[in-house]
Amino acid sequence: MSAVKNVMKNTYRNMEIDEFLRSELKDAGYGGVEIQKTPVGARITVFVTRPGLVIGRKGTGIKDLMAKIEQKFGFPNPQISVLEVTNPELNPNIMCNRIAQLIERGTAFRRASMWALNTIMSQGALGVEVTISGKLRTERAHFEKHTVGVVPKSGDVAGKIVQTGVSSVLTKMGLMGIQLRIASKAELPQEFQMVEGGAQAAQQPAQEPAAERGAEGEAVAAQTGAETNGQA
Numbered sequence: 618m619s620a621v622k623n624v625m626k627n628t629y630r631n632m633e634i635d636e637f638l639r640s641e642l643k644d645a646g647y648g649g650v651e652i653q654k655t656p657v658g659a660r661i662t663v664f665v666t667r668p669g670l671v672i673g674r675k676g677t678g679i680k681d682l683m684a685k686i687e688q689k690f691g692f693p694n695p696q697i698s699v700l701e702v703t704n705p706e707l708n709p710n711i712m713c714n715r716i717a718q719l720i721e722r723g724t725a726f727r728r729a730s731m732w733a734l735n736t737i738m739s740q741g742a743l744g745v746e747v748t749i750s751g752k753l754r755t756e757r758a759h760f761e762k763h764t765v766g767v768v769p770k771s772g773d774v775a776g777k778i779v780q781t782g783v784s785s786v787l788t789k790m791g792l793m794g795i796q797l798r799i800a801s802k803a804e805l806p807q808e809f810q811m812v813e814g815g816a817q818a819a820q821q822p823a824q825e826p827a828a829e830r831g832a833e834g835e836a837v838a839a840q841t842g843a844e845t846n847g848q849a
Contacts, residue, residue, distance in 0.1 A: 630690060637689065638663060639714070639784075641682065645670040648702045648711045658694030661686070666711060668699045706740040709782030713797040716747070717786040720793065726753060727761070733797070734765045743778065743800040744768035751793035758791075768800045778804040 631652050639647050646666030653660045665671055672679050679697055686695050705711045712733050719729040730747045737745045744766030752758050769775035782797045 634661075634686065634690060637686075639710075641685075642671060643714060643718075646702070646705060646711055647714060648705065648708045655696075658696060659692045661692075661695055661697045663697060663699050664702050664708075665699060666702050666705045668701050671699045704740065706736055707742060707799060707801060709780045709797045709799045710784075711782075712737060712799070713782035713784040713795050716749075716795050716797070717784045720786050720788065720795075726793070727763075730761075730763045734763060737799060738765055741802055742766065743802040743805060745800070746798040748796040748798075749793060750796075751788075752790040753793070756790075766800065768798055774805075778802075 634652065635650055638650055642663065642665055645668075648664040648666065650664070651662040653662075663671065670678070671682070673681075679699065683695050683697050686692055686697070702708055702711065716729045716733050719732070720726050726749050730749060733747055734745050744764070746762065746764045746768045748760055748762045750758065750760035753761065769779060779798055779800050782799075784795045784797075786793050786795065
């Protein structure tokens with residue numbers, strides 16, 4: 618039971634760190650975090666679109682971030698590394714935060730959703746689904762879903778190629794939740810695989826018996842001719 622409690626405690630703490638970094642690194646284009654425990658301490662890898670804002674001048678920004686994480690979450694000797702996201706348009710966390718920023722600046726939620734759909738699909742995604750819920754137009758809360766392309770909902774394929782990002786934004790009407798699901802075409806498993814030389818390998822077994830039969834036929838013909846000459 619203690620092992621289960623430790624797993625639940627670590628999972629909850631990782632979620633808190635994710636929310637903390639999402640608010641702290643919002644301007645740097647926060648795209649996710651990976652946390653690994655090491656014998657020396659904790660290794661935290663942060664994915665952003667603008668690493669310079671996180672590191673700061675002479676590393677002052679990342680030092681302050683390490684101090685805050687160590688004080689707030691009790692991580693002993695946290696080591697933070699910052700990596701740049703090569704293709705931010707296919708990262709659901711980054712695009713979800715961009716939608717939230719557009720809505721926070723006054724852009725209509727439908728226009729922000731359409732912009733995100735067109736931007737992600739232009740980068741070669743297999744499909745995109747944006748779900749926005751909350752008090753969108755009236756005092757009664759509801760949700761709207763916009764989908765482009767193919768987004769698998771279940772099965773092994775959905776677990777491999779679909780990534781989900783969640784964000785929220787506070788508006789005058791109330792809290793609005795945003796969920797973004799991106800199906801990556803690059804992660805799609807291949808249905809078949811071409812093997813070079815496959816056709817030649819398939820034809821060789823059929824040609825070898827024919828050659829053997831040709832050699833046996835010549836031997837039989839030579840033997841028959843020798844017997845005929847002897848009888849003559």
